[in-house]
Amino acid sequence: MLYRNTLYFLLLSALLLSCKGVDDISFKGVDNVALIGMEDNRINFSADIAVFNPSSLGFRISEVNLKTSVDGIFLGTLTTIDPVKIKARSDTSYHAVFSLEMANIITGASTLYGLQRKKQITIEMQGFVKARSWMTSRKIDVTEKKRVDVPQFNR
Numbered sequence: 001m002l003y004r005n006t007l008y009f010l011l012l013s014a015l016l017l018s019c020k021g022v023d024d025i026s027f028k029g030v031d032n033v034a035l036i037g038m039e040d041n042r043i044n045f046s047a048d049i050a051v052f053n054p055s056s057l058g059f060r061i062s063e064v065n066l067k068t069s070v071d072g073i074f075l076g077t078l079t080t081i082d083p084v085k086i087k088a089r090s091d092t093s094y095h096a097v098f099s100l101e102m103a104n105i106i107t108g109a110s111t112l113y114g115l116q117r118k119k120q121i122t123i124e125m126q127g128f129v130k131a132r133s134w135m136t137s138r139k140i141d142v143t144e145k146k147r148v149d150v151p152q153f154n155r
Contacts, residue, residue, distance in 0.1 A: 025059070025086065025131075026052045029148065031093065043100045043112075044081070048093040051086055058088040059131040066127035066142060068100065073111050076102040078125070086131075115150050122147050 028050035036044040053059070064080040081097040102108035115121065124145045131138050 025055070027144070028052055028091075032095075036097065041076075041102045041105050041108075043102065044097065045100070046095060046097045048095050049084070050093045052091045053086050053088060056088050057133045059086045059133045060084070061086065061129060062132050062137075063130040064098075064127075066125040066129075069124040070111055070115070070121050072122070072124075073107065074103055075108045075111060076100050077127070118150050120147055120149055 030047050030049060032046075032048040034046050036046060038044070061080065061084040064078060066078045068075050068078045077100070079099050079101070081099055084094050084096045086094065100108075122145065126143050127141075129140045129142055131140060
C-alpha cells in the first residue's frame with residue numbers, strides 16, 4: 001500500500017513538473033496606474049496588469065526582477081512588492097504593487113516626466129519572473145520589447 005502511494009505521488013510530481021503552462025501566459029497591458037510614493041531612488045506604484053492564462057493551472061507570481069528601459073533609456077529594476085495570483089484559464093486584470101529602483105534619479109525623473117507628452121512608448125524589459133504552482137516553481141527568463149500606449153496616472 002505504501003509503495004503504491006509513493007509511486008502515485010512520484011508520477012503526479014513528474015506530471016506537474018513537466019507542465020509548460022507558465023510559458024503560455026501572455027501580458028496584454030497596463031491600466032489604472034497610481035503612484036503610491038517615492039523613497040530615495042525608488043518609485044512605488046500600483047497598476048492593473050492584464051494577463052491571459054490559457055493553462056489549466058493557476059500560478060502565483062512570487063518574484064519579478066526586470067531591468068527596464070523606456071525609449072532606449074535605462075530607468076532601473078522593476079520588482080514586485082506582493083505576490084500576484086493568476087487564475088487558471090483566465091483573461092483578466094490583476095491589481096499589483098510594484099517598485100522601480102531607478103539607476104539614475106535625474107535621468108529617470110526626466111524620462112518619466114517626459115512620458116506625459118507622449119501617446120506611445122517602447123518598453124524593453126530583461127530579467128526573470130518566478131512563478132509557483134502548487135509544488136512546482138519555475139524561473140522564466142523575460143526578454144520583452146513592446147510598443148505600448150502611455151498609461152494615465154491616477155492622482
